[in-house]
Amino acid sequence: MKITILGGGGFLGRKIADHLARTGALGGCAIRELTLFDIHAPAPLDAPFNVTCIGGDIAELPQAAIPPETDVIFHLAAVVSAAAEADYELGRRVNLRGNDALIDACRKLAKPPRVVFTSSVASFSGGQDAMLADDARQMPGNSYGAQKAAAELILSDASRRGFIDVVNIRLPTICIRPGAPNKAASSFVSSVVREPLLGLTTTLPVPESFKVWIASPAFATAWLLHAAAMDTSLLGTDRGLNPPGLCASVGDMLDAMERAMPGARALVQAAPDAVIANIVGTWPAAFAATRAPGLGFVRHTDLDALIAEFLANDLEPTRMMRGL
Amino acid sequence: MKITILGGGGFLGRKIADHLARTGALGGCAIRELTLFDIHAPAPLDAPFNVTCIGGDIAELPQAAIPPETDVIFHLAAVVSAAAEADYELGRRVNLRGNDALIDACRKLAKPPRVVFTSSVASFSGGQDAMLADDARQMPGNSYGAQKAAAELILSDASRRGFIDVVNIRLPTICIRPGAPNKAASSFVSSVVREPLLGLTTTLPVPESFKVWIASPAFATAWLLHAAAMDTSLLGTDRGLNPPGLCASVGDMLDAMERAMPGARALVQAAPDAVIANIVGTWPAAFAATRAPGLGFVRHTDLDALIAEFLANDLEPTRMMRGL
Structure with a gap:
């Protein structure tokens, strides 16, 4: 099995890479190659399989980041909320053009790869009184959320067309993020x-x-790994999931x-x-999140x-x- | 007042242009300049104001198509349903990149122009049994609809940021279109x-x-003209409208x-x-369409x-x- 992590230098990307290195497998299949891609080449990783680290602009994603026979792509590369709000051009370039570049790279593969896309609670509105249903409309109040919701639409369509096999996971706000404060509004x-x-x-x-819809790094990582190995025929045409956060x-x-x-x-x-x-x-402060647990996503x-x-x-x- | 029609060579664009030429005004303001833009320069128009006709690729929209002090832009340029399904690249180029190019051109203006964007019933799912509420989620089953729904998100966000002042009108299938059969699935x-x-x-x-959600060219034109002159403060953050079709x-x-x-x-x-x-x-075969009539959109x-x-x-x- 060949896996790529876009945004592999970020903290969630690294948690996934560490998990893969520890277990050597995904969904019961042995991993033979992992490619980590980020704006700067991610640090090397000690693993029981080949690891390639590549730095670059996702809007001009090099095909080397998605090598032939890639089975699974974790797509976590993003310009986060406050940064996308501060720099419209940059947000659009990474969060939208980067998405198109990913689709184009996948179209060159013989078999459509699984793509696990990290969308966000920020793609919804609702505010403090909200308890959103699984089929709630995404009506974002910020550029990051708008770009994520638009990307979901384009990825779902690319999936319908057979270019990829996507699962869009709308992650809650991650808490507690390790490291230092960043540019996310959250x-x-x-x-x-x-x-x-x-x-x-x-x-x-x-x-x-003030209420927030959150998930720990371990739960977020577990959900993304589950999305990478799940049976997507159970999703039908609706490729978006609100995982059961807190x-x-x-x-x-x-x-x-x-x-x-x-x-x-x-x-x-x-x-x-x-x-x-x-x-x-x-x-929104809360989601009903009734669909995801039925598909094997663990409750927080x-x-x-x-x-x-x-x-x-x-x-x-x-x-x-x-x-x- | 200065007006631009993107897709000004198409049949709805021409209907709008003809109406403007006949009345010489929009929303009570006299028109002093009209620019018609399309892939091929639209035919000249006899009007009581200046008319400029420009041909070009909307993905590289020339600033001349959106001259300084443009007040209103009708954005009808699109690659239609069966064509966008047949040519993914072309659909993305016109229906998404063209949208970004429009936003970039508008950002160069001193004042955000009103943009009337023609979205589509094709951006929804639901099928024959559907009667969609105004806040129904857009879950398109075709690339054209996915691109339209994504464009709505990006235009609404650009509106929130103050680059434009958008109204997204999800037009029903137009019936009876004059002319010859075209590449739309409808x-x-x-x-x-x-x-x-x-x-x-x-x-x-x-x-x-088989049931369809339709509107005549005269109703579609009337709705687009109303959207161009309406008070958008009544829309709040939800810039999308399902007009009351048939x-x-x-x-x-x-x-x-x-x-x-x-x-x-x-x-x-x-x-x-x-x-x-x-x-x-x-x-979807039907919409409740309860919001638009309250905002002055005439029932079919x-x-x-x-x-x-x-x-x-x-x-x-x-x-x-x-x-x-």
Whole structure:
């Protein structure tokens, strides 16, 4: 089996690569080649199969990133929410043109590969009172979400035409992201717990009552791996899935953090930010997510498990990465 | 007021241009300049204002097509359904890249112009049993519809950002189109009545019980003109509208034709076509269309009026055009 990860240098891409290197297989098939592609060539990976690392512009995706007989492509390359809002051209180039380039590369393969596309909760509207049904319309309030929803349409059509075999996973906001704050408008969702767990102060741009639709890195990784191996004939024409994430208020998250590390909550300071609040305020706080569990996507566990996962997997690597 | 019609050489573009030339105004404002753009430069137009005709590729839209101080742009340029299905590259180039080129040209203007975008019933699924709500999800079963739905998302986002001021009108299948059969999968919807009204035989690729969501050229033109002058603050963030068309079975249409011209029905011969039936079979047969009438979009009248409109406006021009 040959696998490519677009955005293979990002933290979710790396989690998937690490999992593949550890198990050596996907869906019961042995892996013989993994290609990691990102804007800068990803760092090498120790694995029981060949690993090729390529850097480049996804809008001009080199065919080497999708070698002959590629079976599975994880497509995680993206310009994230606040960055796509700040730079319209760049968002369009990566989030739309990059998508077309992927389709064109796949059309050169003898057999349509499975493509696992990471779409986003940001492609929906609804706000704090929402509990969206699985067939809810995507009416994004930000450029990143609009580009993701448009990409889903184009990938689903390419799938219908037999160029690819896509599963569009609308990931919740990932929490707790390891590493440092980034340019996503939702960066605070992780920072507000990650920074205190590192012993650092942080700010909260929204009220504590603000609810978010989240998933831990381990759940997101598990869903993407499941999407890569699932039977797509069960999806019919609807290739989009809202995985069963967790709806939590920021206050609930801070409570769970405090239970895990008493005193941590004192490191969080309110600092309302209208720009951030306007972007994330349009995202829906919850999904019914009834379809995905029936297709084998595991339901998310509670906030205490989410905090424990970070402490076990990502606290030390984050300390090392940031020189703390 | 300065107006541009992209796809100004097509039959709906021409109907709009003719209306503007006749009235000299739009929404109570006098027109001082009209630009008609199409793949081949549209024929000149006799009008009480300046008319410029430009030919070119919309994916590389020349700024001259959107001159400084353009107030309104009708965006009707498209590669239609069966053509976009037959040529993926061409559909993507015109229906998606052309859209991006339009946004880029609009960003160079001092004031965001009104853009009236013709989206389509083909951007929805649902089939024969559907009666779609105004907030129904667009889940197209054809490349043309997928490109239209994706373009709506990108145009709505550009509108939110203040680059343009868009209204996306999802036109029903236009019936009765003047002229000759074209490459749209829905071409038969017009042919089945137009050809007999011209005294010609024709074929029917679907059963007579097959229902279609249609609008006459006069209603489609009236809706697009209304969208060009309406108060878009009433739309909020949802820039898409399903205008109040007509749900009719092919049999109903043939009955109305027979009432207008006894004996015409005998010129229609059944000739089932699975390719056509598969494309149009996914389109919804009806919409509730409750939002648009409240915003001033006129409800469609009955089939007898639709036939009468063709006989009054388009029969003779069609005869002349086709040398009949």
